[in-house]
Amino acid sequence: DSAKPSAAFVPTKADYEKVYNAITDIFDKEGYDDGSLAPVILRLAWHASGTYNKEDGTGGSNYATMRFPNEAGHGANAGLSVARDALEPIKKQFPWISYGDLWTLAGVAAVQETGGPAIPWRAGRIDGVEAHQTPDGRLPDAAQGSSHIRDIFGRMGFNDQEMVALIGAHALGRCHSDRSGYEGPWTFSPVTFSNEFYNLLLNDAWQWKKWKGPAQYEDKKTKSLMMLPADMAVVQDKEFKKWAQTYAKDEQKFFDDFSKAFSTMLELGVPKEQWKSEPYKVGQPEAAAA
Ligand code: DDH
Known part of the structure; x- marks a missing residue:
């Protein structure tokens, strides 16, 4: 032929x-x-x-x-x-x-x-x-914590380290009240991919936002940044927190792990x-x- x-x-x-x-x-x-x-x-x-x-x-x-x-x-x-x-x-x-x-x-x-x-x-x-x-x-529910995150990302086959690395994508973008109901950006530079999400999560003081929308956190200092309950889980959970600390300290390590995951x-x-x-x-x- x-x-x-x-x-x-x-x-x-x-x-x-x-x-x-x-x-x-x-x-x-x-x-x-x-x-x-x-x-x-x-x-x-x-x-x-x-x-x-x-x-x-x-x-x-x-x-x-x-x-x-x-x-x-x-x-x-x-x-x-x-x-x-x-x-x-x-x-x-x-x-x-x-x-x-x-x-x-x-x-x-x-x-x-x-x-x-x-x-x-x-x-x-x-x-x-x-x-x-x-x-x-x-897909994950932003109102929930670490056991939900492990269920959802575990179902995809990811481990703790990969979960924390992937969630670092929240350095980018913002929440929209007419989409998810939540409101605001995670970082001061929402069009720059960086390890800022971990730095802010670990080093800023966070409080519940007083508003009619779904429960979310705001930074005490400027009240212009936000964290979802599921974001806060990344520092509330001991195993997750270790990785957040690693990525806050070492942006290259975050980039390498994010890229792979x-x-x-x-x-x-x-x-x-x-x-x-x-x-x-x-x-x-x-x-x-x-
Ligand atoms: Fe996310 N995310 N995400 N996210 N996400 C939202 C926006 C953006 C959760 C909830 C929300 C990842 C993980 C989680 C991006 C990337 C990634 C919004 C706001 C909610 C709510 C939507 C809106 O109102 O417009 C939750 C919960 C989790 C979780 O892990 C538990 C991951 C893994 C990624 C990724 O890219 C790897 C990005 C980017 C945005 C910003 C979108 C925008 O329009 O700006």
Whole structure:
């Protein structure tokens, strides 16, 4: 049999670099929050991936099931249409990329372009059908504490260290009263990826915010920063606190551990045979990618 050349377009790393560049072009948005869509786009990548259940292999980024009304309507996903809609023109421009690959690559870009570590990533997710949607309740509830966090992230296969590293993403972005009900940013620089979340959590004085909204903390000094009950659990739990102290002291260690855990998170639920290559670094200078 003579092998017929396939007519299908086979994207290379250079093609994903083009998608990456198109994504970074939409981040800056004057008048929106703190001037960038990067935080809400990171949240989309995480919520698309964090539904994974290691017991039965369901959920995760493979099928991009948040495209469907049922999962899009889960309480935890409130507000993420902002991120999905912002990425839609890029899907139109590069119709060959799957939604799962697009959303996770956009999460990589959000971390990297706000000054965070390089996140190894690879292509291979496919678009699924409505039946692939996961039931509500797989993402964490901000009102709860460490045992809930261990249940949720343990179900994805993560250990204490990885959980604490992943939650450090709250250096970025803010809460919106019309989305989650909570309000305000975690840090003074919500469009810079850093270890500030741990520093503030450990070193600032926190008190319950007096307001009609859901129970959340505010910093005593300026009353302009916030922590969720689930964030506070990171210093209330002895095992978690050890890692928060490590990451507050050593930003490079946080970056290294976040990169590993987040890269793993973005791959949850994707069958091995679907991957098109080993993970690589997109959007990084060649020297760093080598
Ligand atoms: Fe988160 N997060 N998150 N989070 N998250 C919210 C916003 C953002 C929890 C609750 C909330 C992670 C873990 C947890 C980001 C990234 C990550 C909001 C506010 C709530 C509530 C939503 C709104 O009102 O707009 C809880 C609970 C947990 C937990 O671990 C127990 C993780 C692991 C990540 C990650 O990226 C790896 C980001 C970024 C935002 C800011 C979004 C924005 O629009 O700004």
